[in-house]
Amino acid sequence: MARFLHLFALLFALLLTPAAIAQERGPVVLAAASLQESLTEAANAWAAKGHAKPVLSFAASSALARQVIAGAPADLFLSADEPWMDAVAKAGMLRAGTRATLLGNRLVLIAPAASRTKLTIARGFPLARALGTGRLALADPDAVPAGKYAKAALSRLGVWTGVVAKVAPAENVRAALALVERGAAPLGIVYATDARASKAVRVAGTFPATSHPPIRYPVALLKASRHKDAAAFRTFLFSKQGRAIFARHGFSAP
Incomplete structure (x- = not known):
């Protein structure tokens, strides 16, 4: 519980600091810990196109889902399984029509x-x-x-x-x-x-x-998202360039 509250507080602090308010930031992305290298590379590639770099937060999907349900400010959620995305959906926190399976793994x-x-x-x-x-x-x-x-x-x-x-x-x-x-x-x-x-x-x-059950990584926009680049960054992850980045790190198509 203490770790959960700490992560929750960090997300709020990130969005409320003067520096974050003074300059445009990218969409906040909550992502499964196993995506660290690949999603960081994808975020850098997105920023290289002239967009604000996404703000990435990595942890267990279970911890991230609980943060979202508790109201943590974020734009996208990438889970390492379907059940935790289901939990967020059941709580009414997903943007309708944006959930899709992005990746597979072994x-x-x-x-x-x-x-x-x-x-x-x-x-x-x-x-x-x-x-x-x-x-x-x-x-x-x-x-x-x-x-x-x-x-x-x-x-x-x-x-x-x-x-x-x-x-x-x-x-x-x-x-x-x-x-x-x-x-x-x-x-x-x-x-x-x-x-x-x-x-x-x-x-x-x-x-x-x-x-074991198929290993699938679903992604979705969160209902509370207001960032203008959130939907476009999600689309980029599914693009040819985005998929190539994930493939280089060993992920498979779902």
Whole structure:
């Protein structure tokens, strides 16, 4: 709760500072943590066209959705799953007709770069044995999309009950990635794009797409948005240039 209130306060402060009032700012975009590198590149490309650079705020989709529902000032929301976008829609916070699926992703098992661990991920695969006395890093499996996908996959593959006591839950997928990067956990589950963004980890296995719900990233304008560039920036994300940026970072078409 304290972290949520802190993020909420930061958003208000961002919009109310004299500097922000004195000069034009870009639309405020709340986006899933896994989009950090790709969306930042997209925002820079948009700004290079002469537009005000979008203001990006990254966190777990669950935390961002709660901020939107609580009334945080923002223009666009990009979630790492459909259920949290559904929650925002149910609260009546989306601009009608603007919700669409932007991206897809894959789920992978990661290990530190120096590790030699390699697993074929299939039903009953020896994950608990591979962990030994170590922990399994993943985003909060009860709320954060990456963690929910991970729990769904491990459950379907019949290994969740054998590793649940070893789970080290993190506040978002990048926090889970960091646990493996610094060696605090021998294995973790993140998106393929997160693993690609880090030189400190390697992919130890890829989850079958059929082992979990499809990983989709919906985007929508928020009903309270008043920024003149918000709709145009959303359109840019779906453009040929925008899609090429996301593809370079490993995202797939939905």
